[in-house]
Every structure is written in C-alpha cells, then in structure tokens.
Amino acid sequence: DTAVSQTPKYLVTQMGNDKSIKCEQNLGHDTMYWYKQDSKKFLKIMFSYNNKELIINETVPNRFSPKSPDKAHLNLHINSLELGDSAVYFCASSQFSGSLQETQYFGPGTRLLVL
Amino acid sequence: GIQVEQSPPDLILQEGANSTLRCNFSDSVNNLQWFHQNPWGQLINLFYIPSGTKQNGRLSATTVATERYSLLYISSSQTTDSGVYFCAVAGTASKLTFGTGTRLQVTL
Numbered sequence: 001d002t003a004v005s006q007t008p009k010y011l012v013t014q015m016g017n018d019k020s021i022k023c024e025q026n027l028g029h030d031t032m033y034w035y036k037q038d039s040k041k042f043l044k045i046m047f048s049y050n051n052k053e054l055i056i057n058e059t060v061p062n063r064f065s066p067k068s069p070d071k072a073h074l075n076l077h078i079n080s081l082e083l084g085d086s087a088v089y090f091c092a093s094s095q096f097s098g099s100l101q102e103t104q105y106f107g108p109g110t111r112l113l114v115l
Numbered sequence: 116g117i118q119v120e121q122s123p124p125d126l127i128l129q130e131g132a133n134s135t136l137r138c139n140f141s142d143s144v145n146n147l148q149w150f151h152q153n154p155w156g157q158l159i160n161l162f163y164i165p166s167g168t169k170q171n172g173r174l175s176a177t178t179v180a181t182e183r184y185s186l187l188y189i190s191s192s193q194t195t196d197s198g199v200y201f202c203a204v205a206g207t208a209s210k211l212t213f214g215t216g217t218r219l220q221v222t223l
Contacts, residue, residue, distance in 0.1 A: 031209060041152070041199055043213040056210050088156060094209070103148060103163040104203075104211060109156055 003027050004107035006091050012113045013081055021076045021110045023091030031055075031096060032074035033104065034066060037088040049074050050096075081114045088112070117142045117206055121214035128192045128221050136187040136217045138202030146205035147178050149187050152216070153198045161187070161200075192221045 004025045013019055025032060033056075034046040047066045048056035054066070063079045078085060091107040118141040128134055140147075149161040162169050166180040173192075178185040189196055199218050203211040 033210070035211075041216055043201065043203075045210040045212075048209055050209075058210075090158060096209070102146075103160060104146075105160060106150075106158040109158070111156070 004091055004093055004105050006089075006107040006110050008110060009108060010111050010113075012115065014115055015081055015083060017081050018077070018079045019081060019112070020078070021089055021091075021112075023074045023076070023107060025072055025091075025093040025105070025107075027093055027095070027105065029093040029095045029105075030071050031094050032068065032071070033092040033094075034074065034076050035090040035092060035106075037090060037109070039087070043090070047074075047076075078112075083114050086112055086114045117144065117204055117212045119202060119204055119212050119214035121200075121202055121217050123217060124215065125218045126220070128219065130193060130221055130223055132192050132221075133188070133190045134192060134219070136189070136200055136202075136219075138185040138187070138204075138214055140183050140185075140202075140204045142183070142206055143180065144204040144206055146203075146209075146211065147185055148203050148211065149176055149185070150201040150203065151196075151198050152201060158201075189219075192219075194221045194223065197221050 031050045033048045037043045049068045052068045088109045092104045094104040120139045147165045151159045162176040168177045173190045175188045199216040203213045
C-alpha cells in the first residue's frame with residue numbers, strides 16, 4: 001500500500017493554464033505538507049496543514065492555493081501557470097506527538113513542466 | 116530561519132569504499148532527517164535522528180544536537196547508493212529546512 005500518493009506523476013501544460021495536483025496519505029497522520037524542488041535540486045516548503053487548518057504558508061505567490069477537504073488529503077491548485085513554476089512538487093505527511101514532530105514521509109513527486 | 120549546510124557537495128566513490136557525510140545546522144532542532152533521493156527522484160527516508168545514533172544495515176547516523184551537527188556513514192558502498200543525500204531539520208515550527216545535498220556517485 002502506498003503511504004503518500006500523488007497524482008499526476010507528470011504534468012506538461014502551457015503557460016497561463018490552471019492545474020491541480022492531488023495528494024492522499026493513508027498513514028492516519030494529522031499534518032500534511034507541500035514542498036517544491038527546483039532544477040538545482042533545492043527543496044523548500046510551501047505550505048503545511050494540520051487537521052485541515054493552514055499552519056505554514058511560506059512566501060508563495062497567491063496563484064498557489066492549497067485545499068484540504070479532510071486530513072487525509074491536501075491538494076495544490078495553481079492558477080495562471082508560469083515558466084518558473086516548472087519543478088517537482090512533493091507532498092509529505094507526519095504525525096505530532098504532543099509538541100514533538102515525528103518523521104515526515106514523502107510522496108513520489110509530481111514533475112510539472114510549463115511550456 | 117535555520118541554516119543547513121552539507122558537505123561535501125559532491126562525492127565519487129569506488130564500490131566497497133566507506134564515506135561520511137556531514138550536516139551542520141545553525142540552531143537547536145526537534146527534528147532531523149536524512150533522505151536519499153534516488154536517480155528516479157524518489158525521496159526515501161533513511162533516519163529520523165534529532166539526537167543520538169542509529170544504524171540500519173550499511174548505513175548509520177549520529178546527531179550531536181549540542182554541537183549542531185549530524186553525520187551519515189555509508190559503509191561498503193554499492194552502486195545503488197548513488198543519488199543525492201539530503202539532511203533536513205526543523206526547529207519549533209513543523210517545517211523542514213533542507214540542506215543543498217551531497218551528490219554521491221558510486222562506480223564499479
């Protein structure tokens with residue numbers, strides 16, 4: 001069973017389009033994340049949700065909007081795609097025990113190419 | 116925010132050799148993880164190790180939290196160990212800050 005899954009795995013689209021990436025975790029975790037990995041392999045957090053509430057929102061253009069319908073899902077919608085949005089987007093999840101964060105588990109990534 | 120530095124940036128090993136990868140961080144942390152990103156791009160958890168020492172097969176890791184560094188040891192390296200190794204840390208917030216990685220190539 002896949003712990004953290006993302007769809008689609010590959011996404012090729014034109015500038016200006018709107019697209020969504022879906023993420024689901026079956027680990028029973030209460031916190032989910034989106035990370036972006038650029039062409040130089042640098043990984044940076046974008047958003048984090050805890051029990052459907054936004055808890056981390058890094059400096060990300062407001063064209064990016066995360067949506068969490070329930071604590072097992074965190075989707076990423078991107079409006080008006082730009083060339084610079086081309087990257088690999090990773091979803092992750094973790095559990096908190098009190099104030100102690102536990103291991104973050106990552107999905108397989110979605111490779112987005114904007115033409 | 117927390118700064119994370121990894122060294123060396125690149126490493127080429129012959130199969131069977133041992134290596135040590137280092138991660139320095141700038142503040143106290145409550146989460147430190149080592150990941151291996153394989154050539155297909157998948158991020159694989161190696162260790163969750165905010166302090167102490169752990170071993171898993173040919174890999175082991177040690178974090179000295181008071182001195183703000185962690186080490187990843189790879190023994191008897193194999194070609195399948197090739198890829199990029201990332202250290203990532205988190206302080207009081209839950210977000211992981213990643214280092215820039217060590218790119219490892221193991222040759223026959």
